[in-house]
Amino acid sequence: MDKQQLITNLQSYGLNLIEHGMGASGRKGGAGPSDHKAIAIDSTTVMLPVFTSMAAESPYSARFDLSSKQTILELDGRAIASIEFPSQPKFYSLTTAEGIPYWKIALLHSRDVLATTVLQTCMRYGDVTTSCQFCAIGQSLEADRTIARKSPTQLAEVVEAAVRLDGIQHMVMTTGTPNTSDRGAAYLTECARAIRSRVCLPIQAQCEPPDDFVWFERLRAAGVDSLGMHLEAVNGDVRSRIMPGKATVPIEYYFEAFVAAVRVFGWGQVSTYLLAGLGDDLPTLLQTCDRLIAIGVYPFVVPFVPISGTPLATHAPPTSEFMYSLYQQVGRMLDRAGMSSKSIKAGCGKCGACSALSVFES
Structure with missing residues (x-):
């Protein structure tokens, strides 16, 4: 094999x-x-x-x-x-002046990637009519494994330690969606600015498309190197059933945002998650990836994993045969376009650990 x-x-x-x-x-x-x-x-x-x-x-x-x-x-x-298993990072043993363990503020992903959810609450999460059925953003908060809001000062402190002690190479900042028109971009901007004042580390920010695309310029000016705006699913019926709140944001608005973001961050520095196995068939996923690559967006295709305690806990993941075919064909699309995870400055696509897509690139 x-x-x-x-x-x-x-x-x-x-x-x-x-x-x-x-x-x-x-x-x-x-x-x-x-x-x-x-x-x-x-x-x-x-x-x-x-x-x-x-x-x-x-x-x-x-x-x-x-x-x-x-x-x-x-x-x-x-x-x-x-x-091999990556060892426990050294920064996990530290605490802030308020007594908060660093691991409640940011976590090691893969081997050398730092990840944090800056706002651990989401305007869609608490209502079954709007929540994404695959999401468990509230579980770690309820279990006291994180805090609801990571302040810019806390993040800067933890990131500096993670870089110094554990050789972190880049980081991901995502957020639950607040009930503001910027969809979290404003707070991500504050956090990025604070982090970059302490350490020079490539950062990816992730949020829903904001109401005003000027936020892309503000994020870039604050030190964000790449941007993720995640579709997750594409087919209209699948979106309405699996993520009814996010489905109110039209696919075409995402594509408008992608085009605007690529102008700011550059070709290949904007990405989106596509969760295979939620209901989109193979032709739909491939057509979407082709369209994304054509406008300079990296399609990070990931197999859906059912999470305990969510409405989709018993939903079957995609078969390995389905994923292998998807990876092969998307890998060829990326090769033809000259797009690669290696060229992404920071983020999930660069890390690649939640997907096998990078090993299908040339």
């Missing part, structure tokens, strides 16, 4: 951890793909579902071999590779 197929399979089936406590803590709850843990396979770090019901039934498992002192990846009980 080649590397492309192995990573695709693992992200569809998940990983059954026979022994927990390996490496850095996994991520449970949150605003995006969650219930994951980072592992390294042949120098490629990927985020794999480990806290889900499907992972418990996965044919892939990991165990620590005492004789070789290695963690072994097994398929149906047969060893197929050795893997």
